[in-house]
Amino acid sequence: RMAARRALKAVLVDLNGTLHIEDSAVPGAQEALKRQLRSASVTIRFVTNTTKECKRELLERLTKLGFDIAENEIFTSLTAARNLLEQKQVRPLLLVDDKALPDFTGVATDDPNAVVIGLAPEHFHYEMMNRAFRLILDGAPLIAIHKARYFKKKDGLALGPGPFVTGLEYATDTKATVVGKPEKTFFLEALRGTDCTPEDAVMIGDDCRDDVGGAQKAGMRGILVRTGKYRPADEDKINPAPYLTCENFPEAVEHILEHLL
Numbered sequence: 001r002m003a004a005r006r007a008l009k010a011v012l013v014d015l016n017g018t019l020h021i022e023d024s025a026v027p028g029a030q031e032a033l034k035r036q037l038r039s040a041s042v043t044i045r046f047v048t049n050t051t052k053e054c055k056r057e058l059l060e061r062l063t064k065l066g067f068d069i070a071e072n073e074i075f076t077s078l079t080a081a082r083n084l085l086e087q088k089q090v091r092p093l094l095l096v097d098d099k100a101l102p103d104f105t106g107v108a109t110d111d112p113n114a115v116v117i118g119l120a121p122e123h124f125h126y127e128m129m130n131r132a133f134r135l136i137l138d139g140a141p142l143i144a145i146h147k148a149r150y151f152k153k154k155d156g157l158a159l160g161p162g163p164f165v166t167g168l169e170y171a172t173d174t175k176a177t178v179v180g181k182p183e184k185t186f187f188l189e190a191l192r193g194t195d196c197t198p199e200d201a202v203m204i205g206d207d208c209r210d211d212v213g214g215a216q217k218a219g220m221r222g223i224l225v226r227t228g229k230y231r232p233a234d235e236d237k238i239n240p241a242p243y244l245t246c247e248n249f250p251e252a253v254e255h256i257l258e259h260l261l
Contacts, residue, residue, distance in 0.1 A: 008042060008260040010196040012187070012215065014205030015048040015058070017152050017228020018249055020065055024154070026227050030066040032250035038068070040261055043194045047187070047203070049077045049146040049180040049210065051118025051161070054102040075190040077145045077180030078103040081116060083189075084143060084179055090114035093135060095123045096145070115168070117176075118145040119161045129164065136172040146180030148210060152229040181207070182214025202243070202260060204252045206230045213238040221260075223252045 013019065019029045037044060046069060050058060055078065059071050078100055085092055091108045094101070096118035115132045136142050148160035165176050180186055191201060198219030205211020205222070206229050212222030221243040224235055235245050246252040 007200075008202055008256065009200035010043040010045065010191060010194055010202075011037060011256065012045050012047045012190060012201060012203040012220070013249070014203070014207065014211050015046055015062070016050055017206035017230075018204060018211075018225055019046075019067060020062070021152055021228055022154050023061065023065070025065045025067070026249055028248070028250040030068075032253040034068050036250075036253050036257060040257060042256075042261070043196055044073060045190050045194070046074045047076075047181065047190045048074070049148060051076075051078055051100050051120070051145045052097050053099040054078065056102065057099055076103070077186065078118070080179040080186055080189055081118075081143060081145045082107065084177070085114070085116070088114065088141065090141065092116040092143070093132060093140075095120045095128065095132065097122075112140070114141050114143060116143045116145065117161050117165050117168075119148075119151075124164050129168070132168055133171055136168060136174055142168055142172070142174055142176040144176040144178045144180075146210070147176070147178055148207070150229065152206070157229060181205075181210040182217065184214070184218045187215055187218040187220065202256065204249060208234040208237050208242065212242045216240060216243070223255070225249055225252055 019026055055074055055076055062069050085107055091112050092114045093112035094109055094116050097120050115135050144165040147162035147165050149162045150157045150160050169176055202221040203211055203215030206225050206227055208224055212224045215222040224242040224245045225248050227248050235242050
């Protein structure tokens with residue numbers, strides 16, 4: 001099935017759950033990236049839906065964990081959301097973590113006429129959700145940075161922003177514009193400026209629907225790793241099934257080097 005595919009030119013890598021879980025690296029991930037993947041002639045992009053911190057803090061966290069990553073290699077759903085706000089020229093009610101706010105520096109937020117939702121547990125209370133609800137009823141667009149159902153924390157799985165976005169959609173009878181994974185535009189934006197088409201790329205991630213399913217719908221191959229939020233039988237949740245399921249990131253890198261280059 002893959003014989004007619006072109007040689008691989010780009011590797012997209014998810015972060016939380018794939019390279020690290022909060023402040024712990026996935027065993028062997030630093031070496032697999034630095035010694036193996038970096039030695040191949042492929043473009044690497046780190047693509048993440050994280051809205052818990054701005055790109056600078058995210059980079060600091062990864063550097064502390066021993067990952068050799070440059071800021072311009074990271075493409076986040078916050079970047080995608082900011083791009084959309086600038087295109088639409090709207091003033092958002094920003095329901096994002098305070099640590100993510102630096103990525104919205106310079107965006108006007110007074111007298112909001114749009115609602116932007118990321119992962120912001122401290123904002124997910126009745127008064128704030130009701131404020132968002134009323135704005136949307138008055139015609140404000142609802143922009144979801146992503147709609148993940150849940151994500152992996154050290155102490156177990158935790159609710160993502162998806163259930164809260166869906167609640168607002170239900171209450172206002174509207175549909176959110178989603179900017180992060182699994183949206184096709186997110187994956188295409190991540191490849192922008194790399195001179196690679198989706199057919200030249202593979203995505204590695206722990207979220208079967210958002211990472212692998214989204215990438216495959218955009219025309220890429222998707223490798224699912226059994227770390228992070230992975231649950232047994234996740235690979236049966238999407239059609240077509242993942243191109244490949246691996247134990248972890250180092251094993252995915254090994255497969256790429258042996259079979260896709």
